[in-house]
Amino acid sequence: MTATAARTPPRKRASNGAARRSEADEIGLDALVGHAGYAVRRFQIWIFQDFVRTLGDVEIRPTQYSVLTVIGANPGLSQMAVAKRLGIERARLVHLLDSLEQRKYVKRIKSKEDRRSHALHLTAQGETALAKFKGLAAEHERNVEAKIGKENREQLLRILAGFT
């Protein structure tokens, strides 16, 4: 249906000069509505900003939180394993871990079995910090719930469960 709409000639309203649309932005999105990617992108931006705002006091961003969570749940993982599990590049994970190690949340321990790799662990400080972060993340999740509705959020999680 989107393809057929492409043949529709654009309605030339306000084609002379810049738009003078009172104030209510009644600007049509045309084919953009109906594109899952656009809706998801806008939603993702919203969720990202709310997360950053809610976890702003502890200065933890979404990616950092995901790294800490995975290490906390699976101590001893290699950087490669973490990167693959979270779908981030190992090159990028290096900087993330540099930062988290500098803040004393994470330790890189040289593996005896494979001297190329590092076993990743949370420090004691990292454990207690992560517990706090999880509380704030739960607060953020409640914000999401308030934004789109309780059962909508659950349905969304169900639909996208395959991507985690």
Next chain:
Amino acid sequence: MTATAARTPPRKRASNGAARRSEADEIGLDALVGHAGYAVRRFQIWIFQDFVRTLGDVEIRPTQYSVLTVIGANPGLSQMAVAKRLGIERARLVHLLDSLEQRKYVKRIKSKEDRRSHALHLTAQGETALAKFKGLAAEHERNVEAKIGKENREQLLRILAGFT
């Protein structure tokens, strides 16, 4: 529930050295499952990549497509109006339009009413190109449908309709 899970001590499996997990990555995500933001981010990455791949031959990225679509549906808009409608910064839109204008898809016409602003229009070439892009975008949308299911996609669009 996510908050209570934070108190659960991490099970120390494979804590000596780097992980030796056969091959099937059975790495727990712990609290990450249940976070809408994480699922949405992963899904957004997938959708983004599929869009870029499907529209790869015509070298159109999602943001460019959204700009062309809005201009095509609302000829004469100012840059400010387009930027506000799509939630991108006007500073960023400048470069986007530079590129699209260079490729002869878009024209910046100096407005007579407000000599500060430009009225944005598609060129004839831009119109036919956009029609082609819409066809490819529809193909991409079918990929999404194949990935998450027809009614799941529709439900997703309904849930996130407020963000467009």
Next chain:
DNA sequence: GGGCAATTGTTGTCGTCAACAACAATCTTT
């Protein structure tokens, strides 16, 4: 009607992030 604030497009900087490429050190395979 004159002056001041706001708006528009533009340029620039900074930091995040994905995608590569190259490299040394270290396994693994043959």
Next chain:
DNA sequence: AAAGATTGTTGTTGACGACAACAATTGCCC
């Protein structure tokens, strides 16, 4: 032992969001 693959690291490139500053222009206010 030699060749090839993997792991962590460094660096580059380009898209992107967030700001800040600026000139030109418009709108508002007194």
